[in-house]
Amino acid sequence: MLYRLLKFVVRTRFSRPFLIFIGLMILYSVGVARAVPPSLASGLIGYYVVGIVAFFLAMSLATGGVMVMKSDRDYLFTLPLSARDLSVAIFFSQFIAYGVTVLLLFVYLSQAYASTLLIVDLVALSLILTSLGALAPSIRTRTRVVLSLALGIWTVLSLARVPFTPGSAFYGNLYDGTVTLVVFAALVVAASFRSLSRIELDMVKSMVRSSSSEVKSPSSFAGRSPVGAIYSMNLTNISLAGRFNLAGSSRYVSRRVRSWWVTAAAAVGAGAYAAVVILLSGRIAVSGTTGQVALSPLPAQVLLGIVLAFLALSFSQSVVTYERVWLSLTSLPPSSYFRHLIASKTLSLMTILGPFVVADAALLFLGYSGALGAMIIAGLVIPGSFVVEVCWAAYIAPIQVKGDDMLMPAQFNLKQMTTVLPMFAVIGLVAASAAAPLAAVAGGLVMWAVGLPLMASGGFWGVVVTRLTENGFV
Amino acid sequence: MSGAGSGGSTCIELSHVSKSYGQVPALNDMTFDIPVGGRYALLGPNGAGKSTTLKLLVGSLRPDAGEVEILGSRPDSKEAKAAVGYLPEDALPYRMLSVRENLEYIGALRAVGDLKGRVDGLLDELDLREYERANVGRLSRGNTQKLAIALSLIHSPKVLLLDEPLNYLDIPTQEKVIAMLDSVKGTHLVSTHIMSIAERLTDTVVMISKGAILWKGTIEELRRKGSPDEPIEKVVARMMTGAL
Numbered sequence A: 001m002l003y004r005l006l007k008f009v010v011r012t013r014f015s016r017p018f019l020i021f022i023g024l025m026i027l028y029s030v031g032v033a034r035a036v037p038p039s040l041a042s043g044l045i046g047y048y049v050v051g052i053v054a055f056f057l058a059m060s061l062a063t064g065g066v067m068v069m070k071s072d073r074d075y076l077f078t079l080p081l082s083a084r085d086l087s088v089a090i091f092f093s094q095f096i097a098y099g100v101t102v103l104l105l106f107v108y109l110s111q112a113y114a115s116t117l118l119i120v121d122l123v124a125l126s127l128i129l130t131s132l133g134a135l136a137p138s139i140r141t142r143t144r145v146v147l148s149l150a151l152g153i154w155t156v157l158s159l160a161r162v163p164f165t166p167g168s169a170f171y172g173n174l175y176d177g178t179v180t181l182v183v184f185a186a187l188v189v190a191a192s193f194r195s196l197s198r199i200e201l202d203m204v205k206s207m208v209r210s211s212s213s214e215v216k217s218p219s220s221f222a223g224r225s226p227v228g229a230i231y232s233m234n235l236t237n238i239s240l241a242g243r244f245n246l247a248g249s250s251r252y253v254s255r256r257v258r259s260w261w262v263t264a265a266a267a268v269g270a271g272a273y274a275a276v277v278i279l280l281s282g283r284i285a286v287s288g289t290t291g292q293v294a295l296s297p298l299p300a301q302v303l304l305g306i307v308l309a310f311l312a313l314s315f316s317q318s319v320v321t322y323e324r325v326w327l328s329l330t331s332l333p334p335s336s337y338f339r340h341l342i343a344s345k346t347l348s349l350m351t352i353l354g355p356f357v358v359a360d361a362a363l364l365f366l367g368y369s370g371a372l373g374a375m376i377i378a379g380l381v382i383p384g385s386f387v388v389e390v391c392w393a394a395y396i397a398p399i400q401v402k403g404d405d406m407l408m409p410a411q412f413n414l415k416q417m418t419t420v421l422p423m424f425a426v427i428g429l430v431a432a433s434a435a436a437p438l439a440a441v442a443g444g445l446v447m448w449a450v451g452l453p454l455m456a457s458g459g460f461w462g463v464v465v466t467r468l469t470e471n472g473f474v
Numbered sequence B: 001m002s003g004a005g006s007g008g009s010t011c012i013e014l015s016h017v018s019k020s021y022g023q024v025p026a027l028n029d030m031t032f033d034i035p036v037g038g039r040y041a042l043l044g045p046n047g048a049g050k051s052t053t054l055k056l057l058v059g060s061l062r063p064d065a066g067e068v069e070i071l072g073s074r075p076d077s078k079e080a081k082a083a084v085g086y087l088p089e090d091a092l093p094y095r096m097l098s099v100r101e102n103l104e105y106i107g108a109l110r111a112v113g114d115l116k117g118r119v120d121g122l123l124d125e126l127d128l129r130e131y132e133r134a135n136v137g138r139l140s141r142g143n144t145q146k147l148a149i150a151l152s153l154i155h156s157p158k159v160l161l162l163d164e165p166l167n168y169l170d171i172p173t174q175e176k177v178i179a180m181l182d183s184v185k186g187t188h189l190v191s192t193h194i195m196s197i198a199e200r201l202t203d204t205v206v207m208i209s210k211g212a213i214l215w216k217g218t219i220e221e222l223r224r225k226g227s228p229d230e231p232i233e234k235v236v237a238r239m240m241t242g243a244l
Helices: A002-013 A016-035 A038-044 A047-063 A070-074 A083-106 A117-138 A141-160 A174-196 A199-209 A226-236 A259-280 A298-321 A325-331 A334-365 A371-395 A414-433 A437-456 A458-470 B050-057 B078-083 B099-109 B115-125 B141-153 B171-183 B195-201 B219-223 B232-240
Strands: A237-246 A249-258 B010-021 B024-035 B039-043 B065-070 B084-087 B159-163 B187-192 B204-209 B212-218
Touching: A002 A083, A016 A083, A047 A117, A047 A141, A047 A298, A083 A117, A083 A174, A083 A199, A117 A174, A226 A237, A226 A334, A226 B099, A237 A259, A237 A334, A249 A259, A259 A298, A259 A334, A298 A334, A298 A371, A298 A414, A325 A334, A325 A458, A325 B084, A325 B099, A334 A371, A334 A437, A334 A458, A371 A414, A371 A437, A371 A458, A414 A437, B010 B050, B010 B187, B024 B050, B024 B065, B024 B187, B024 B212, B039 B050, B039 B195, B050 B065, B050 B159, B050 B187, B078 B084, B084 B141, B099 B115, B099 B141, B115 B141, B141 B159, B141 B171, B171 B195, B187 B195, B195 B232, B204 B219, B204 B232, B212 B219, B212 B232, B219 B232
Parallel strands: B039 B187, B039 B204, B084 B159, B159 B187
Antiparallel strands: A237 A249, B010 B024, B010 B065, B204 B212
């Protein structure tokens, strides 16, 4: 029975092409990992790994979700199935959604960490990511944000040689770090199974509190022109909405936040980033050190570039998925509406990126030449990629978000997953930007050269409207 | 096929329209027109092509063949967009906006004059005042439908295209909406598969099945096709199954 249930749960959550894709990616990763010489592999890791572990842990908890669909609530949960079998089946689908990501990434590490403990570390980490994703919906939003930050900070403490953190195993404290990961995994796996065994109840609780019944600071569009209304809608508030896609799982979250609040938070983040760059550059002696530690600000800049690229991607996914074709596109010509919608969303994104551009400009002024590349990425490349990503996401007809945040809308096919492709170009440019700022400029200009004509094309948006409607957009 | 009375100029015109979704045909050489001021029902079983017809009329879809016109303009023209109010089946307003924000946003996109007054009027008429600040994602399905009806009427359209407008509404609200729609001047095309709704909202029927027109005429003409005591639904059922 469990096998049949597992098969059913996996088949209803993941498309067959996607499962084949994941299988091929694992084979590819293993192949590449075996081909990379250990000396090269060890040069690629270090605090990169800690940063990525911190990022994945924090993101799994902050944006995680249970892979449960509306049809599960209506049919599957009403069947006389054992709660244990159901929990195991859903946990397995959570593993494919969250846990596999880290295996794909860390298979490369096998060359650098020639220890069997690495396998234990990877399995534990994968179980932690899986469990955190499953636990996330049962934790209140504010608590979840605080816990995510705490988890990220705890992991990053491994860089200061703290032995018992989830990152320590990858930064000089293999045994202590492994113990930490195993204990942590045991705790969260037990908690997630307990949570999954009462998933139906948790879903209802979560939906009840998922958003306030009243809009706290409503906007007024009266007296605005059509174009003015679009800009007012998207610049006054930022819809923190996006499809978080970890290994093909899709979870939509939507929160509406005042723009000034997001810009203020970005300014704090940019300040922290600048401080980290200065510290890592060794220009300022850290108390207790000589300031001669062989650290480089480059990882911080690269990591920030990747995080901002992820942020832009999740924003770009939400532009079309939350759109209402029957309202906006029967009110204005599609090309006109989308042109201003994308322009306003890009400006909205730039209010988040702006503080980081200013921070990089300040660092450049202070003599940190590496900041030039990061500034180009945040100021030119990411906004350009955002425009391309929105146009592409609209063209390949994403799934419209119609209902509850908690519920998975449907399977994503391979074509729909190609929306992430522009982001890989951005990551390439992020990596190249420090050594070759001109390449980043050229890449950014190419993004804009592709995106702007699409954004302005009447014919393109006419086709998009038809495709959206044919794909069930209301 | 019986001819319906069509006084005045043409408002809605479909001429030899065909539309397929990939290999699946939805409309097959469909031709009909509706005069200005006409109250028509598009009646047909599930999958007959009713919603596709409305989507072609609002320009969300393009026909594979044939011509579609609203008041002499293409459906995707500014003129047609300004004239048409559209309510799709299972309409979804913006779920992150409040009820009032939805109405004001779409009213602003449509450049509605005295928008505040218009929104207030619709909120009161549809008993939505107590929900005006409510997050749409948290509304009941019935209140969401009332908001959707208000959104389709916000710009006082000359042409109303309504797909199952009474879905999810309780009986008192249905009566209120019927009275409200009755008072809206202009051309109405109501898509439904429920005969009683067609009778309450319209006077003429375009019956379609499998993407083609079966019959067109007034409801009185339709009623006369059956025996005096026969419910009109039975007549429609016999026509749709080819038994009449």
